[in-house]
Amino acid sequence: MSDHVTQWLGAYLDGELRGALLRQVSNHLENCDHCQVELDEMRGLSALLHEAAPVGDFLPTERFVANLNLNLPRQTEATQTRKVVEIGWWLIPAGVIATWVFVQVTFQLSALLMTVSNIGLFGDSLAWLSLSGTRQTAWFGLLLNTFGNSAGTLALINSIDLFIQDLTRHFFWQAALGLVYLAWLVRWWLGQQNQTTTAGNFSRS
Amino acid sequence: MAIAQAETEAALIAKAQTGDRSAYGELVRQHHQGVIDVVYRMCGDTHLAEDAAQDAFIQTWLHLPSFRPGTSLRNWLYRIAVNAALDTLRRAPKTPFVDLETLAMPDPQAGPEAALLQKERSLAVQKALSSLPEASRAVLVLREYGSLSYQEISSALDIPLGTVMSRLNYARERLKEILTPDFIDMEMEYV
Numbered sequence: 115m116s117d118h119v120t121q122w123l124g125a126y127l128d129g130e131l132r133g134a135l136l137r138q139v140s141n142h143l144e145n146c147d148h149c150q151v152e153l154d155e156m157r158g159l160s161a162l163l164h165e166a167a168p169v170g171d172f173l174p175t176e177r178f179v180a181n182l183n184l185n186l187p188r189q190t191e192a193t194q195t196r197k198v199v200e201i202g203w204w205l206i207p208a209g210v211i212a213t214w215v216f217v218q219v220t221f222q223l224s225a226l227l228m229t230v231s232n233i234g235l236f237g238d239s240l241a242w243l244s245l246s247g248t249r250q251t252a253w254f255g256l257l258l259n260t261f262g263n264s265a266g267t268l269a270l271i272n273s274i275d276l277f278i279q280d281l282t283r284h285f286f287w288q289a290a291l292g293l294v295y296l297a298w299l300v301r302w303w304l305g306q307q308n309q310t311t312t313a314g315n316f317s318r319s
Numbered sequence: 320m321a322i323a324q325a326e327t328e329a330a331l332i333a334k335a336q337t338g339d340r341s342a343y344g345e346l347v348r349q350h351h352q353g354v355i356d357v358v359y360r361m362c363g364d365t366h367l368a369e370d371a372a373q374d375a376f377i378q379t380w381l382h383l384p385s386f387r388p389g390t391s392l393r394n395w396l397y398r399i400a401v402n403a404a405l406d407t408l409r410r411a412p413k414t415p416f417v418d419l420e421t422l423a424m425p426d427p428q429a430g431p432e433a434a435l436l437q438k439e440r441s442l443a444v445q446k447a448l449s450s451l452p453e454a455s456r457a458v459l460v461l462r463e464y465g466s467l468s469y470q471e472i473s474s475a476l477d478i479p480l481g482t483v484m485s486r487l488n489y490a491r492e493r494l495k496e497i498l499t500p501d502f503i504d505m506e507m508e509y510v
Contacts, residue, residue, distance in 0.1 A: 124491055125469070128468075182377070
């Protein structure tokens with residue numbers, strides 16, 4: 115009989131095969147003496163391994179627990195430190211989100227107030243807001259004196275200004291937010307991995 | 320029954336995570352024999368196995384606060400135990416690997432011939448296990464003595480499922496080569 119299923123016999127013996135592969139191996143074993151012998155040898159090996167279990171000379175469980183209890187270091191301080199670090203780590207994305215919300219609200223509120231001021235809805239009560247506008251005017255005037263008062267130059271300066279504003283308002287903050295959140299996510303994932311690896315590799319260092 | 324036991328273990332873990340030594344002691348009682356089985360088969364020496372088991376339980380205690388509820392404590396513990404056993408072996412002086420005197424205490428109920436055969440078997444098995452590469456030995460020990468599924472071994476040792484199967488196949492083939500025909504043929508008669 116060709117196409118033996120030797121490589122699957124271990125998994126078959128351990129009950130790890132499912133579905134079509136399980137049926138294939140079962141059917142094959144019914145007709146293949148070679149694989150059946152292999153399977154019997156594996157069963158024999160497993161029985162031998164279990165039969166050769168050590169006997170005696172280990173500390174009884176209660177005594178082991180008592181000895182262990184004497185050697186257990188304090189866990190509380192490590193726990194508290196870990197909790198503080200975990201809380202601190204959660205504060206990072208929360209802080210970034212709060213900053214982003216603050217900046218966005220400030221931008222939108224400023225735009226609203228400037229619009230209201232331009233309309234003249236509140237008269238001179240918002241005159242202090244025009245201070246930045248004056249600076250802008252002076253800066254804009256300097257630009258015009260430098261590069262000329264042509265329609266093309268004005269359009270170009272206007273486009274650059276709008277582009278920078280859009281970049282700042284809509285892209286930069288969101289990109290920064292995304293990057294910081296991504297960094298936090300990576301750190302969190304590493305922390306989860308750490309649970310399964312750190313303890314397991316505790317004395318590798 | 321199993322659900323009740325799982326809930327009990329979860330409750331004990333929760334208490335132990337807050338520093339409750341008594342709850343942790345109960346967890347140790349529940350897993351002591353399993354850990355001993357694993358580390359002994361990795362070390363092949365009762366004294367080294369005791370040391371490794373203690374190291375494993377201490378490290379588990381220290382890292383318990385970061386243990387995620389809902390995952391298997393046994394798998395996590397066995398992973399720590401395997402690494403503790405390997406570290407203990409590396410620290411241990413290069414003495415004969417197998418503890419000849421304490422390896423297999425013959426069954427006093429058996430006759431002298433059967434007792435001798437039992438001791439020979441145990442000695443041969445432990446020597447064969449010790450001849451395996453560490454990676455393959457760890458997989459075989461977790462499967463045969465820890466009774467972990469392939470998926471659990473994969474998770475515990477952080478290796479792919481295919482690697483678990485290939486290492487297990489390799490370990491079994493090697494053991495068959497070493498132990499056949501002296502013992503396996505005899506076992507097959509009784510299986």
